[in-house]
Structures are given as C-alpha cells and as structure tokens.
Amino acid sequence: MLEIQHLTKSYAGSSVNAVEDLSISLRAGEIYGFLGSNGAGKSTTIKALVGIHPFQQGDILIDGVSIKTAPLQAKMQIGYVSDNHAVFERLTGREYVTHIANLYSVPSERVAQRCEDLLEIFKLKDAFDTPIKSYSHGMKQKISVIGALIHDPKLWVLDEPLTGLDPQSAYQLKKVMKRHAAAGNTVFFSSHILDVVENLCNRCCIIQKGKLQGVYDLAELRAEGRSLEEIFMNVIGETEGEGV
Amino acid sequence: MRKILNLLRLQIDNHTDLLKTASPRKMGVAVCKILVLLIAVIAALAFAFTRVFLLGFTINAELIALILLIMQAITLVFTVGNVIGTLYLSRDNELLICLPVTPNQFFISKVLLIYFKELAFNALLLLPLFLCLGVFGGLGASYYSAALLYLLLLPVFPIIIAAFLSIPVMKILAFLRRHTVLAILVLLTLVAVGLSAYISLISAMAGSFRIVEQQMQVVSEINAAVLSVGSRVPVYYQLAQAMLSFSLWYRIPLFLALCAVLMVATVLIIRPFYFRIAMPQLENRIVTSRARRNRFRRDIPFISLIKKEALCIFRSPSEVFQYFLFTLLMPFIVLSYDRLLMTVTVNQAGENMIAGSHVMIVAIMAMLSNISSASAISRDGANFYTSKIIPVGYFTQVFAKLTFNAIFTLGALTATAVLSCFTYPVWQVLLGSIAVGFAAIGHIALCLDMDIKNPTVSMQGDEESSIAGKSTPRALILGLVIGFLMGLFLILQSTAKHAVLPYLVLIAIALFFALWRIWMLILRVQLAYDQIEM
Incomplete structure (x- = not known):
C-alpha cells in the first residue's frame, strides 16, 4: 500500500539530512506506528509522504502511484491529519467538510452518509453548523479527522494524533483508526506515546536522527515477552551513545 | 508603583522597540524610524502651509484655538479605537491579568499605556503643526514653550471622552460581531459618509478658489469667521491666548489641575465597568447555531x-x-x-x-x-x-x-x-x-x-x-x-x-x-x- 524507497530529505540551507535513506513498506489493512524522539524526522517523513515537502532522493509510492511523478493521483489516496490540527476556522464544520469533499470529488450522498456516521462516533452533531473558531482543541481535532476521512482514503496519515486529547476523544479516535484499518485500508501515524503504539498497531518502526533503526511486529514482540519501551530505550540509547 | 511601571514597560516593549535598552541597535532603529516620519510630516505640512498661508490667512489665538479643537476632534476618533483596543480587546489581557498584580494596578497600567500611545500620536501631528504655525506666524518664546507643555496635556481630554464613549461602542461592536453583514454595511456607510463630506468640502473650496479676485474675498471671509468662532471655543481659546503671552500662563496650571481632576474621576468611574466588559472578551464565545437542513452541496x-x-x-x-x-x-x-x-x-x-x-x-x-x-x-x-x-x-x-x-x-x-x-x-x-x-x-x-x-x-x-x-x-x-x-x-x-x-x-x-x-x-x-x- 505504501512504499517509502530510500527517502532522503534535507531542509534548505542545512547540510544535515533530516531524513536519510529511509525505506519502509506498509501493507493494506494494517495500523503502522512511526516512533521516534523529538526531532528524529517523523514529521519530516510524514510531510514528504503527503506532499507538503519536496525531497531530494528516493520515492514514495501510494498504492503503486508515485508522489513525485503523479502527485494528484497519489494525493487522492491519502487522508492527512496534521499535528497542529489547523483548519479554516471561519468556516462551520459542515462547510469545511463539504469543501474538502468537493476537492476530493466525493458525491453528496456519500458525504452525507459518512458524516452521519462519523459525527455520531465523535459526538459532534450539535456543533457541526457552528464556526470552527468556537471549537475546543479536541473538537478541532475531530473535525480535522472527519475532513481527512470523508473521501475514504486508502492511506490515512496522522501526525501525533493523540497529543492534547482527553481520554474520551482519544478512545473515539483509536476506535475509528481500528475500523478504518479493518476495512482494508492502511493507517500510518507518528507518536512518541509507546503504550498507544504497542496496543493499537500491527507493526511499527523507530526512527532516530533521520535514520531507520528497526521495524517491529508487535504481535511477535508480545509472543516473545518483549516490551516496546525496552526496545525503544535500547535503540535510542545506542544511537545517542554513538554520538558521544 | 513599581509594579505599575513594570506592567507598563512590558506592554510598551510589546508594541515598540523604543525602550529595549538591552538591544541598542533595535532602539536606534525605532528612534530613526520615528524621526524620519516626523521629518516627512513636517516637510509635508510646511509645503501645505506655504501654499495656504501665502494667500493671506492670519495666525492668531482664534485660529490656534480652532486648530486645537479640530485636532482634538480628529484625535478623538482614533482615541476611541485606542481605548477599545488597549483596554478591552488587547490579546495581552489574558496574560497580564494572571500576573501577581492587583486589578487596580493592571487597570492603571493600561490607562498609562493609552496615554503614552496618545502622546506619541499627538506629537506626530501637533509637533509639526505647532512648528509650522510658529514659523509662519512669527511667534515668540511663549508660544514654543507653551506648545511643548500642551503636547503633554492635550491627549488627556480625548482619553477622558473616549473612555466614556468606549462603553456604548463596545456594546455596539458586540452586537455587530454577531451580525457580520450589518457590520460590513455600517463600516462602508461610515466611510462613504466621510468621503462624501470630504469631497463636498473640496468641491466647495475648488469652486471658491477658481478666480484670483474671489480668492481674496474668500480669505477675508474666512479670517473674519475664524475671529468670530475661534473666540467662542471654551478652554482652547484661553489656552491659545496663553500661548501668545507669558502674562496669561497662569491658565496652564489651572488646565493641568482640571486635567488631573477629570482623569482621576474618569478612572474611578470607568474602572468598575471595565472588568465587567473586558473579562467576557477572554472567554470562548459559545455560538448558537441556526437549525439548517442536512445539506451537502456538490461543487467542482x-x-x-x-x-x-x-x-x-x-x-x-x-x-x-x-x-x-x-x-x-x-x-x-x-x-x-x-x-x-x-x-x-x-x-x-x-x-x-x-x-x-x-x-x-x-x-x-x-x-x-x-x-x-x-x-x-x-x-x-x-x-x-x-x-x-x-x-x-x-x-x-x-x-x-x-x-x-x-x-x-x-x-x-x-x-x-x-x-x-x-x-x-x-x-x-x-x-x-x-x-x-x-x-x-x-x-x-x-x-x-x-x-x-x-x-x-x-x-x-x-x-x-x-x-x-x-x-x-x-x-x-x-x-x-x-x-x-x-x-x-x-x-x-x-x-x-x-x-x-x-x-x-x-x-x-x-x-x-x-x-x-x-x-x-x-x-x-x-x-x-x-x-x-x-
């Protein structure tokens, strides 16, 4: 479903690669966690994947379509929830979702159906016709999620989705993520909350200083009695030790 | 007193680099910008005055009184905006109110900030104006000395009036915020009315100044009108007279005392209303939605x-x-x-x-x-x-x-x-x-x-x-x-x-x-x- 092939990215004016030779592969129907400490390169990778940042080397294929050579076609397959949940705050929730749906050419009936469903899960029906400016942080996150899912993307990408969410909202979001993956789609999200990744994901990878440190199957880890936290601390500790 | 000054300094630093002593370069740049602006305004005014006063207008106490009154009226419009923006709508209210200061200290620091902003604005307008009037009128030391004092005192009256006007204006603004279309119409109407008045005035002046003989007659009529109206402007006529003669300078301390009394009274009267109006601005507004049909409109x-x-x-x-x-x-x-x-x-x-x-x-x-x-x-x-x-x-x-x-x-x-x-x-x-x-x-x-x-x-x-x-x-x-x-x-x-x-x-x-x-x-x-x- 998602192939990141030898991705290398550096920012303008910097000689250091923010991401270096990163290659990972995601399957349909799985929830994949993307772990790393602050500044490891998680957001950079995600922003390159969804088309926000250009990258110097490598390629990213979404369902076989290259984000470099066929960006519009690739973007049609992606739904993205940013880390700052920025949305057009002067629009109402309905206007925002309708606008996003129109950009992805989703038929009105499908929009109505999916909205009904997602509004029910997120308990946002009452606020749907009020300006997003009046929403709380959690509500903005939810409307951002609805906007990202309205076209039923094959690949759903979330950047630090659980930051700042209350327990109820976090539970609702995880429920939707599981449901989306169960329908044969792929969910790819970055986080530094290990417990969530451990309980939610099928597989995960750890990135540190822009380089892939390892890919882990969480079912296998559980079977072996190993904890993700131990692995993470060992990996991060080793790579930080290299720099001394 | 120290806390009030610290609060004031904090707010001034947020607006301008003028007091950033830690960064002399930034201070220097801020001062230079102001000086350049001041010189530009003086040059523009001097050019305009040359064209106008060569026609024969007399610079006297009555004219100065009228000019002071008009400038205060113009300033009042901006002062209302300054008061509302600084007291009620400023984004730093949420931060400052959490600091270990009393409500009175917070409020007084805000009033002082308003005064300093008005002082700066007035200085930009009045300093070049006073300078040009003095030069073209051949006025003496009494005038220039009084002018410097008036720069400090004149902002007070507009602030007092604006402080009272700001309360109903805030109510109107709160109403207009809930009715966006009406707000836009009101804004456009105000601008249109202002422009209309301006264009009408220019048209009338253009007509009057078409012919040289008519110009002389018009100038005489204006001089006579200024003498008649200017002498009836309360407070400002007395102040203008004091500018032209040291013997009338006793009026200045009286004016200063009047300003002080009015300012203290204003602070005491406005303060209770202030927190009642300002604090709800910090709350998240709960917007009630109108019921809509369940509609998703498809567009390309x-x-x-x-x-x-x-x-x-x-x-x-x-x-x-x-x-x-x-x-x-x-x-x-x-x-x-x-x-x-x-x-x-x-x-x-x-x-x-x-x-x-x-x-x-x-x-x-x-x-x-x-x-x-x-x-x-x-x-x-x-x-x-x-x-x-x-x-x-x-x-x-x-x-x-x-x-x-x-x-x-x-x-x-x-x-x-x-x-x-x-x-x-x-x-x-x-x-x-x-x-x-x-x-x-x-x-x-x-x-x-x-x-x-x-x-x-x-x-x-x-x-x-x-x-x-x-x-x-x-x-x-x-x-x-x-x-x-x-x-x-x-x-x-x-x-x-x-x-x-x-x-x-x-x-x-x-x-x-x-x-x-x-x-x-x-x-x-x-x-x-x-x-x-x-």
Whole structure:
C-alpha cells in the first residue's frame, strides 16, 4: 500500500539530512506506528509522504502511484491529519467538510452518509453548523479527522494524533483508526506515546536522527515477552551513545 | 508603583522597540524610524502651509484655538479605537491579568499605556503643526514653550471622552460581531459618509478658489469667521491666548489641575465597568447555531475553492474593510472625483485630459482593489498545508484566488463604467474600462506571483499571516504606478488627431501585460509551491 524507497530529505540551507535513506513498506489493512524522539524526522517523513515537502532522493509510492511523478493521483489516496490540527476556522464544520469533499470529488450522498456516521462516533452533531473558531482543541481535532476521512482514503496519515486529547476523544479516535484499518485500508501515524503504539498497531518502526533503526511486529514482540519501551530505550540509547 | 511601571514597560516593549535598552541597535532603529516620519510630516505640512498661508490667512489665538479643537476632534476618533483596543480587546489581557498584580494596578497600567500611545500620536501631528504655525506666524518664546507643555496635556481630554464613549461602542461592536453583514454595511456607510463630506468640502473650496479676485474675498471671509468662532471655543481659546503671552500662563496650571481632576474621576468611574466588559472578551464565545437542513452541496473543486475564499474573507468585517474597501467604494469615489473634475471649465483638449484623469483614478482604484491578492497565499497561514495535500493542481488553486479577486474588481469596474456613462462619452468609458480591466487582471497575477515568491505561511492564525504579508506594500506601489502611467498616457495623448487611437494602444498594452503576468504565474506556481516548506 505504501512504499517509502530510500527517502532522503534535507531542509534548505542545512547540510544535515533530516531524513536519510529511509525505506519502509506498509501493507493494506494494517495500523503502522512511526516512533521516534523529538526531532528524529517523523514529521519530516510524514510531510514528504503527503506532499507538503519536496525531497531530494528516493520515492514514495501510494498504492503503486508515485508522489513525485503523479502527485494528484497519489494525493487522492491519502487522508492527512496534521499535528497542529489547523483548519479554516471561519468556516462551520459542515462547510469545511463539504469543501474538502468537493476537492476530493466525493458525491453528496456519500458525504452525507459518512458524516452521519462519523459525527455520531465523535459526538459532534450539535456543533457541526457552528464556526470552527468556537471549537475546543479536541473538537478541532475531530473535525480535522472527519475532513481527512470523508473521501475514504486508502492511506490515512496522522501526525501525533493523540497529543492534547482527553481520554474520551482519544478512545473515539483509536476506535475509528481500528475500523478504518479493518476495512482494508492502511493507517500510518507518528507518536512518541509507546503504550498507544504497542496496543493499537500491527507493526511499527523507530526512527532516530533521520535514520531507520528497526521495524517491529508487535504481535511477535508480545509472543516473545518483549516490551516496546525496552526496545525503544535500547535503540535510542545506542544511537545517542554513538554520538558521544 | 513599581509594579505599575513594570506592567507598563512590558506592554510598551510589546508594541515598540523604543525602550529595549538591552538591544541598542533595535532602539536606534525605532528612534530613526520615528524621526524620519516626523521629518516627512513636517516637510509635508510646511509645503501645505506655504501654499495656504501665502494667500493671506492670519495666525492668531482664534485660529490656534480652532486648530486645537479640530485636532482634538480628529484625535478623538482614533482615541476611541485606542481605548477599545488597549483596554478591552488587547490579546495581552489574558496574560497580564494572571500576573501577581492587583486589578487596580493592571487597570492603571493600561490607562498609562493609552496615554503614552496618545502622546506619541499627538506629537506626530501637533509637533509639526505647532512648528509650522510658529514659523509662519512669527511667534515668540511663549508660544514654543507653551506648545511643548500642551503636547503633554492635550491627549488627556480625548482619553477622558473616549473612555466614556468606549462603553456604548463596545456594546455596539458586540452586537455587530454577531451580525457580520450589518457590520460590513455600517463600516462602508461610515466611510462613504466621510468621503462624501470630504469631497463636498473640496468641491466647495475648488469652486471658491477658481478666480484670483474671489480668492481674496474668500480669505477675508474666512479670517473674519475664524475671529468670530475661534473666540467662542471654551478652554482652547484661553489656552491659545496663553500661548501668545507669558502674562496669561497662569491658565496652564489651572488646565493641568482640571486635567488631573477629570482623569482621576474618569478612572474611578470607568474602572468598575471595565472588568465587567473586558473579562467576557477572554472567554470562548459559545455560538448558537441556526437549525439548517442536512445539506451537502456538490461543487467542482475550482468553485469550491472560490467559495471558501469568499466565506473566509467575508466573515471578518476587518478583512472586508482591509481588502475590499476600495473595491466596494470604487464607483462612489470615482463619481465624486468626476464631480470635482467637472468644476473645471476647459476646451476640447482639456476634455480629453479630463477623460484621461478619469481613467487614471479608475485605474488606481482598480489596482488598490487588487491588494488582497498580494497576501492571498500568506493569508492561509497555518492552513497552507491543505493546498499541498489536496488532489487539485497548484495552478487551479491559484487561478481560483485570481478569479475571486477579479470578480470583485471587474464587478466594481462595471458599476463604475455604468455610472461614468452619465458624465463621459460612452465610447471613452467603454474603451477605458476594457484597458483598466486587462491591467487589473495583470496586476492581480503580479500580486499573486509576488506572494508566491515570498509567502509568510508558517504563522498560526489568519490575521497574523496577512499582517505579516511582505508583498502588500510593493504591490500597492506598483498598482499606483500602473494606474498613474495609464492615466498619464491618455493625458499626454489628449491632443492626438484620432481620439480613439490612444485608447486602442492602451488596451493593447494592458492586454499584453495581463497575458505576460498570467504566463509568468503559470511558470512560477509549480516550482514555487513545491519549494514552500512549513
């Protein structure tokens, strides 16, 4: 479903690669966690994947379509929830979702159906016709999620989705993520909350200083009695030790 | 007292670099900017005074009293905005109220900040005015000494009046916030009324000053009127007299005492109301929605992008005012300007020149209407990432913004053309409007191009991004130059054998400009959008 092939990215004016030779592969129907400490390169990778940042080397294929050579076609397959949940705050929730749906050419009936469903899960029906400016942080996150899912993307990408969410909202979001993956789609999200990744994901990878440190199957880890936290601390500790 | 001064210092540092002693360079730059502005205002005033006072106006206590009164009235309008902005709507209220200070200390620091802002504003206006009056009137040491004292005292009266006016104004603003369309209409009406009064005044003056003999008579009448009215202006006449004679300086301490008493009374009266009005501004507003049918309207991406632009801009009266003031008032301003031009009696060549002047003002207004495009991309702010993730081509997105702006500019241009047909030959209006239309489209494309080259998209929130848009001043200047050159071309060609030919040439140039800028935009968009990182 998602192939990141030898991705290398550096920012303008910097000689250091923010991401270096990163290659990972995601399957349909799985929830994949993307772990790393602050500044490891998680957001950079995600922003390159969804088309926000250009990258110097490598390629990213979404369902076989290259984000470099066929960006519009690739973007049609992606739904993205940013880390700052920025949305057009002067629009109402309905206007925002309708606008996003129109950009992805989703038929009105499908929009109505999916909205009904997602509004029910997120308990946002009452606020749907009020300006997003009046929403709380959690509500903005939810409307951002609805906007990202309205076209039923094959690949759903979330950047630090659980930051700042209350327990109820976090539970609702995880429920939707599981449901989306169960329908044969792929969910790819970055986080530094290990417990969530451990309980939610099928597989995960750890990135540190822009380089892939390892890919882990969480079912296998559980079977072996190993904890993700131990692995993470060992990996991060080793790579930080290299720099001394 | 120390806490009040610390609070005041904190707020001043937030507004300006003038007191940033830790950074002498920043302080120096801030001081230089103020000095440059002051010199520019003095130079402009000196130029205007030379033209006016050489006609024979007498500088006396009555004139000074009237000038003081008019300046205070003008200042009052800005002071109301200053009081509301600083006391009630300032974003730092939420931070400052949490500091370990009493409500009184907080409130007094705010009042002092208002005073210092008024002092700066008044100094910028009054200092050059006093200087020019003194030089042209040949006034003595008493005048200049008193002028310096008045600079410190005169801000007090507008602050007192504005403090009381701000309470009902805040109620009206709160009402208008809930009714956006009404707010926009009120804003436009106020501006239209103000402009109408200004144009009427200019028209009357232009008529009176047409003939030299009439000028002398008018100046005498004005001098007599000033003597009559100026001597009846309470407080300001007495202050003006004190400026001209040291023997009347006892009035100044009396005025100072009056200011002090009124200021203390104002603070005591306003303070209880202040927290009742200011604190709800810090709360999240709960918006009650009107019941709507469950509707999702399907549009093609291009139309949806235009609609989104419209909703985001027209839901903010301040953005409508900032970006579409000239667009919405274009027909009215041009009509008023044409009325002024019609007071001039001319021969045929002169009529063609007047038509050229008409095209100049229409073109300038049209270019000013396009300024919103110079921050069209930056205005998206933190939402810009949406432009890069959606499956819609970059040029389609930019073209939607161009179309959005063009709809309003060309609409206003059409309305202006229809009204102008009552004053000018239809063929001149039609050809002139076509030329301005093409030039306007080219200018919009240029503005967008400038913003794409230099966007400010990493900030949070819409207003901050559009305020920080770097391209707006350059786009404004280029627009003025384009409008001026268009009018100048027609004015210089006013004696051409075939009156139509200059218009056809102008249309050709404007069309070329539009096509060239759109082509440059197409070339730039793909590469530039890819390189914008957030």
